[in-house]
Amino acid sequence: MTEKTQSPSVFRNVPFVRLWTGTTASGLAMWALPFVLGLAVLERSITAVELGVVLATRTAGFLAAVPVAGVLADRYPRRRVVFWSCVTAAVATPVIAVGMGKSLLLMAVAATVVGAGQGACRPAFQALVAEVVPESQRQQANAATTLAIRVTTLVGPSLTALAAVLVDARALLAVTAVVWLCAALVPPAGTGRPQTGSTRAGFVADFVDGIKEARRHPWFLAGLAALSVVIATGYSASAVLLPVVSRDRYHTEAVLAAATTAHTLGALAGAVLIARWRPGAAGWAALAGLGCYALIPLSLLLPVHLVVLIAAYAVAGIGIELFNVPWFTATQREVEPGKLARVSSLDFLLSYGLAPVGLAVVAPAVEEFGLSVVLGGCALICLAAPAAAALVPSSRGFRART
Template identity: 65%
Template sequence: MTATTTRSVLREPRFLRLWAGTTASGLATWALPFVLGLAVLEGTLDPVWLGVALGVRTAGFLAAVPVSGVLADRYSRRATVLWSGLAATAGTAAVAAGLGAGPGWLLVAGSLVAGAGQGACRPAFQALVAEVVDADRRQQANAATTFAVRVTTLVAPAGAALLAAVLPVRALVAGIGVLWVLAALVPPRGTGRPAAGVTGSSFWRDFADGVTEARRHPWFLAGLGALATVIATGYSATGVALPLVSRDVYGSEAVLAGALTGYTVGALAGAVLVSRWRPVARGWVALGGLALYAVAPLSLLVPLPVWVVVAAYVVCGIGIELFNVPWFTAVQREVEPSKLARVSSLDFLVSYGLAPLGLALIAPAITAFGTTPVLATCAAACAAAPLLAALTPGTRRFTGTRRRARSERG
């Protein structure tokens, strides 16, 4: 084994720059809705405008993801990160200007542009990892990145609340803009070049080529279907049913806060574990980790001790990182490099695109059928989808194309 493969990726200046930029973008993406929620409490933002702003932000995110995937493969992943980060900076500045006495249209337009910048940087950052980090250390690199994002989501709410006590919300929004400047400027240049025959093609043809590349990998389609199912059902149960159960069954928000904190702590532990663990059947282990999210809705079916609910969410956090890190690493390893950003954009588009649908449907479903049947259905879907995906050729190691998949079964 060479010195290059044994040297920790955390000692590489180029990766540290990429890690810092990715972490800044993740923190900025998380912080905006939280800070806008503080603006409602402060009285500088109407709740109706908050809902509109968050809605158009999500729309901008989803619209920009496929566009940025094509652009990142056509031109430069680093350039796509730069311009998407600057777009998010400009959008965040417009949001700050639209708070308080500012015009509502400016707040909405800024949220749309900020969301587009957030969505545009995701596939570019994923593809840039493959250019900056050698293949043997990408799992460690992905684990380090997700660890940093989880830490920020754990400690940032308290930090933002403390800052809100001494600074106006508009200043906090401006601080989010500074994070986007860092995300745009700090990452290093990659080594990739546009693929021959890509530049100058139509957008739809280039995106279709990315879909074709994704279809070459049966394990990718199966894993993506399982992930989308878990996000649309399990995440929706956490987002809607958990607050209701916390209020109606336990009589306070303590269970909600404890469960979400436990989930983040579990995800941190999972990121540490998977940074070093290299199981032979890495795909099956990852899908098994994803199936663990069934524990979340199961823990809400009947009244249980609070510690059981929190422990269930710790298990879910561990499981989601057992899936996330090997999944990102496999995509970076297996997908044709010239099409990596487009396949990554398809990953984000499908998995995150179904999340709003699940959130919109679960509350009416609970009203129509009751909490217990809906949670039981969500738990069954979370468990069944990854297990069914594991039957697909190539999922055992997250490797192989459609042509080779039969020979790699089992």
């Protein structure tokens, strides 16, 4: 049984509008860096090898900063953590431009700092939602945020390509730094209440305390395991093998672009749907949505018409947002407020952290076992992991009480 909420629009909440604007700006800046650096390769300002090094060091900085930021955002006002994280990324981004064509080391160090700023703001942004938005509106708020990020993903490449006609990659990096400053300055202060969940006995002890809080919620551990596995297999298989299938089966790169666009459009539709829809068994519905990602490796495995492949990507896009929005909402509701940033940092650390592992393993696995075995295995895992998570009793509603 499902129902629709009749709560007022979350956009009447001015602090949330400020938070939404800042979160959207940070998402735009995070997305912009790899695309702008790709344009720099086309301009021959940097090489493809240098691009790979810079993006790898950015990811390393992101993963290193996330657990530390979770502790900081539970110790200090989350608004302050957001500010300094985004300012750090804003200052370091132009340094990458300075290093172009001169010093790969300088570019790599700057990218590491940018990645650290990106990673440090994520848990604080998540925790701020719980401070400025009433519980009855949080699902709508999380859907609005993911909707904005998906729109940015959809229209951003075209806007950046148009801007590249007028200015070079160095100037675009400067614009990205300005976007980071917007993300730093616009968000609200939150409730201002001191956080009580941090012992201040040390970063490691505080982070372990966050892990203990996560363990109090079996639905969270099960859902996080399923999400991490799906990203490491389904997402990685798509990123590495979709270009190959597009070229070898359909003999056109247009399928690559169409499938990627369909996934984003599906995610937009999913965000719009879940902003109002309240499934009776929210956790099971979310995990079913996550399981839809199995359609991607299946469509890459089977000799389906290109329309079927594109439709599979659209359905997977819908499904991932049917998972993401209730997942974030449940975490903000169920986790102790003083430990929310640390639990969120654990979420980002594992789900983002395993993605590079999957990307690195897919191509060698195809060489060793063959394309069919790898895609079949990824599809099976994408189905089995959410199904296994659904067996945990508290997963039915993503609640401690079933």
